[in-house]
Amino acid sequence: MSATEAPTYVVDERNRVKRRHDRGSYDHETVHRLLDAAALCHVSYVVDGLPYCTPTLFWREETRLYWHGSSASRMLRNLSDGQPACLTVTHLDSLVLARCGFNHSADYRSVMAFGRARLVTEPEEKRRALVMMVDRFFPGRTAQLRASTDQEIKATSVVTMEIERASAKIRAKGVADDDEDYALPIYAERLPVHTVIGEPEACPRLLLGVERPANLAGYLAERPLEEALAEAYAEAYARG
Amino acid sequence: MSATEAPTYVVDERNRVKRRHDRGSYDHETVHRLLDAAALCHVSYVVDGLPYCTPTLFWREETRLYWHGSSASRMLRNLSDGQPACLTVTHLDSLVLARCGFNHSADYRSVMAFGRARLVTEPEEKRRALVMMVDRFFPGRTAQLRASTDQEIKATSVVTMEIERASAKIRAKGVADDDEDYALPIYAERLPVHTVIGEPEACPRLLLGVERPANLAGYLAERPLEEALAEAYAEAYARG
Numbered sequence: 001m002s003a004t005e006a007p008t009y010v011v012d013e014r015n016r017v018k019r020r021h022d023r024g025s026y027d028h029e030t031v032h033r034l035l036d037a038a039a040l041c042h043v044s045y046v047v048d049g050l051p052y053c054t055p056t057l058f059w060r061e062e063t064r065l066y067w068h069g070s071s072a073s074r075m076l077r078n079l080s081d082g083q084p085a086c087l088t089v090t091h092l093d094s095l096v097l098a099r100c101g102f103n104h105s106a107d108y109r110s111v112m113a114f115g116r117a118r119l120v121t122e123p124e125e126k127r128r129a130l131v132m133m134v135d136r137f138f139p140g141r142t143a144q145l146r147a148s149t150d151q152e153i154k155a156t157s158v159v160t161m162e163i164e165r166a167s168a169k170i171r172a173k174g175v176a177d178d179d180e181d182y183a184l185p186i187y188a189e190r191l192p193v194h195t196v197i198g199e200p201e202a203c204p205r206l207l208l209g210v211e212r213p214a215n216l217a218g219y220l221a222e223r224p225l226e227e228a229l230a231e232a233y234a235e236a237y238a239r240g
Numbered sequence: 241m242s243a244t245e246a247p248t249y250v251v252d253e254r255n256r257v258k259r260r261h262d263r264g265s266y267d268h269e270t271v272h273r274l275l276d277a278a279a280l281c282h283v284s285y286v287v288d289g290l291p292y293c294t295p296t297l298f299w300r301e302e303t304r305l306y307w308h309g310s311s312a313s314r315m316l317r318n319l320s321d322g323q324p325a326c327l328t329v330t331h332l333d334s335l336v337l338a339r340c341g342f343n344h345s346a347d348y349r350s351v352m353a354f355g356r357a358r359l360v361t362e363p364e365e366k367r368r369a370l371v372m373m374v375d376r377f378f379p380g381r382t383a384q385l386r387a388s389t390d391q392e393i394k395a396t397s398v399v400t401m402e403i404e405r406a407s408a409k410i411r412a413k414g415v416a417d418d419d420e421d422y423a424l425p426i427y428a429e430r431l432p433v434h435t436v437i438g439e440p441e442a443c444p445r446l447l448l449g450v451e452r453p454a455n456l457a458g459y460l461a462e463r464p465l466e467e468a469l470a471e472a473y474a475e476a477y478a479r480g
Contacts, residue, residue: 014290039346040332044284044293050254053284053293055330055350090295092280092435097456100385101374102392106279110295134341145340146424152342175443182445184386187452191459192438195332203415203428210425216337219431 014114015165025168028063034111034168035060036233037226038089039137043067045085045117058087059136059233066129069119069157082116085161091226095191096174099181107190109170115161129158132236137229139236140215195225254354255405265408268303274351274408275300276473277466278329279377283307285325285357298327299376299473306369309359309397322356325401331466335431336414339421347430349410355401369398372476377469379476380455435465 007028009015017024025031041058044051058067065087093107120126130153131142174190199221202212218228218235247268249255257264265271281298284291298307305327333347360366370393371382414430439461442452458468458475 039335040330040348042282042284042293042295042328042330044282044291044326046286046289046291049286049289050324050354051284051286051291051326053282053326053328053352055282055328055348057346084290086284086291086293088282088293088295090280090282094438095279095377095459097378097381100392101370101382101388102396104374106297108280108295112293114290130341134344137335138337141337142341145338145426146421148341152340156342174441175445177443177445181386183447185447185450186385187446187450187456188443189452189456190441190443192441193435193465194438195433195435198334198432198434201414201430201432203417203430205415205417205422206427207423207425210427212429213427216427216429219335225433 009163009166011167012165015112015167017167017169020169020171023169023171025170026166030168030170031111031113031163031166032060033230034091034109035065035089035113037230038091039225039229041065041067041087041089043085043087043117045083057133057137058089059132061132061237063163065113065115065161065163066120066133067159068133069159082118082161085115085117087113087161091195092193093172094174094193096176097187097189097191098175099177099184099186099188103175103177103181105171105176107171107174109168109172111166111168113161113163113166115164117159117161120158120160125160126153126158129160130156133158135239136236137232138216138219139232139239141213144213144215197221197223197225197228249403249406251407252405255352255407257407257409260409260411263409263411265410266406270408270410271351271353271403271406272300273470274331274349275305275329275353277470278331279465279469281307281327281329283325283327283357285323297373297377298329299372301372301477303403305353305355305401305403306360306373307399308373309399322358322401325355325357327353327355327401331435332433333412334414334433336416337427337429337431338415339417339424339426339428343415343417343421345411345416347411347414349408349412351406351408353401353403353406355404357399357401360398360400365400366393366398369400370396373398375479376476377472378456378459379472379479381453384453384455437461437463437465437468
């Protein structure tokens with residue numbers, strides 16, 4: 001890679017976007033932007049030859065992904081060299097109603113990231129991960145909380161995966177009919193889909209005088225969730 | 241199963257909700273309701289021992305799931321007895337900010353469905369699937385469209401999977417702190433997350449006089465997507 005080239009993930013048979021390859025990207029910037037705008041991912045792994053797909057919250061640090069090892073017992077049996085995993089994030093942007101069935105579609109932005117998952121066991125790495133698990137979403141929040149107990153730290157499994165391969169796939173063109181079909185008297189539309197924040201619901205058991213801290217100001221009702229998440233991400237990692 | 245018992249999916253080691261088993265359900269009603277309120281799923285499968293997690297649109301018919309076989313070449317190599325697959329649907333309902341890091345969480349409703357995927361090849365089953373692939377989301381729409389060509393039908397792969405096992409997992413309790421932590425002067429909240437429909441964007445190339453058909457009336461701006469999807473599902477299958 002020359003100094004002027006943007007960093008990209010390696011492309012091979014595993015992560016190459018096969019169908020509609022015009023929708024594929026492999027550069028770090030595109031892949032990371034889509035990851036950092038999400039809280040939820042789906043992680044796939046193989047146990048006894050069978051596939052499992054588990055939803056979980058996750059975050060990125062450089063080219064590593066982290067998530068909560070809630071299914072550690074089922075998922076992370078082969079710890080020696082890591083358990084192969086695929087972590088996928090999808091932003092659904094629209095449903096697309098075309099003039100024929102074949103061109104019905106959806107706009108979306110997705111990332112598939114491949115690597116080998118391993119439990120975070122090194123104490124300093126785990127300590128940092130438990131902070132970022134919260135602060136990546138709510139920068140500075142850990143410092144405002146009751147400190148974690150040793151028992152809590154022990155009870156929390158954190159999984160990490162160095163991204164070995166990744167691809168982003170983006171469809172963002174709305175209605176795309178065959179040329180001759182535009183002459184037909186058939187209704188077609190793009191139906192946008194937005195994931196937004198609702199009105200924050202303060203815990204009814206808050207002590208008198210406890211106010212919403214300023215570091216949550218980005219999480220405003222009606223705001224697109226991905227916008228708040230991307231902003232929080234940038235803020236959290238600017239703090240270091 | 242006695243006549244008065246509600247139908248449920250078989251529970252075994254594969255689909256039993258292990259961590260937080262109090263959040264698990266296996267009855268058809270709960271599982272199907274969560275599936276039918278979604279358009280997007282993530283499908284996991286194993287190729288050469290490695291996991292893949294692919295986002296796709298899907299729908300249910302009785303205890304069978306259907307999706308578009310976009311990755312058929314990579315995914316469906318073992319057609320003889322079906323390729324093991326896990327199809328997961330997740331509705332993210334909130335982010336939960338607690339008084340300690342350990343109790344930070346999210347409200348969600350998810351389903352994991354397990355079975356063996358196979359390509360739909362029988363002509364009548366495929367014809368019906370191509371209709372429902374559109375009409376499940378937009379009841380009656382296929383009849384309003386330009387008919388599919390033989391080439392389009394040939395170019396569309398439809399995958400189906402009989403649900404052999406399934407589990408639903410639901411967290412819906414917002415902030416849940418340790419008893420003694422409620423006495424701390426720390427802010428906590430439930431931050432709701434909603435996936436909603438935006439303002440429909442009619443295709444700019446519509447012919448003059450072509451109006452939005454009445455069967456799309458459920459897809460209104462600001463409406464929760466899952467509500468419109470569940471309603472469309474019920475309507476589509478009431479039509480038969």
